[in-house]
Amino acid sequence: MTEHDDLIEIARTSINPHRVGGRLFGDVASALETTTGAIHVGVCIDTGSGTGFCAEHAAVASMVTSGEYAIARIVAVWRDDDERLTVLPPCGRCREFIRQIDPSNIDATIVLGQGRTAPLRTLLPEWAWPEPEPPRRRDTP
Template structure:
């Protein structure tokens, strides 16, 4: 069963927990995805000063891969500035778009939630994703 946009947004929002450490915020972006097997995985971002952190989509995908699943049907990321602030749907960054693609070739057709009633595919968000042919 494919998750509705609203249910996937709610699953991501449920794990939002902005936490300030110095000038860095952890958990202010959360992601939820549903696989072709119908399982939902969630994760949050960890922003570090050294650049070793990762996006919420990476955390959700890591949970999925840990469970030996690779095909993403639909994914969403949400952001909340501080506890109690409104929740916003945010598109995946370029690094996340490429990461989704590299987990499984069929993930180019993953539906990316961009709002309650708006989606796009990774393929459309990541143009020219095919490797070029070798030069003669």
Template sequence: MMSEDGQTTLSPNDELIAAAQAVVHPHKVGDRLLGDVGAALLTESGNTYVGVCVDTGSGTGFCAEHAAIGAMVTAREYRIARIVAVWRDEAGLWYVLPPCGRCREFIRQVDWANIDTEVVLGRQLTATLRELLPANEWPDPLD
């Protein structure tokens, strides 16, 4: 992004995106690929945690967001201010990936206040988890 004086400026999301990119180091195990998606999150207290995905044949693997959240919880933090996941294709192009449904629910359940977490969808684009996880309120009873 360029400023009015022609200088390159970073978007608010660039630092978090770069942290997620830094941990992407794909590793093949048979027909599975580990570490090809990286995630980074920023906590409400200003700490950054990262993680990578682990794809397993038995379905017991997990997304990069889960790994980053696990690192955060290990440090006894629970409130996510902002989160991003990235992937690089074979041509070397980077993509920001929106969290899957399982990740969206996982973010929500770690701390109820995470419904207002900013989810990075691009350099200049974010949405709250509330916007990405519709019908998130506990329902009223039928009768």
């Protein structure tokens, strides 16, 4: 048993596939633990119009809804037709999304598989952007 098996199992039990036409919902699930120890889960939604979202987005939305923003660790999983479970790394959009929710999330642990993890900063190189300058005040005549 590895350190993050508990989170992987929580995500696995959240998988709930549902097909509508050619679209599959809920076949990827994510579980995250906040820095306070709260657990949040979410599933992916695939839509034909491109308005869907990844499982990590849904788990983060649950976290934010509860008033938390800092992630200690996060995982996403997918189960194939033969019931094999695969841990999935977050896509680039999810990596950036997680980073922007709270500055501390750059150090969140991303579970990459059985016994494999990485801090978000490792998976999102060159993430730092300069702070925007405040708007200049126009002098009125």
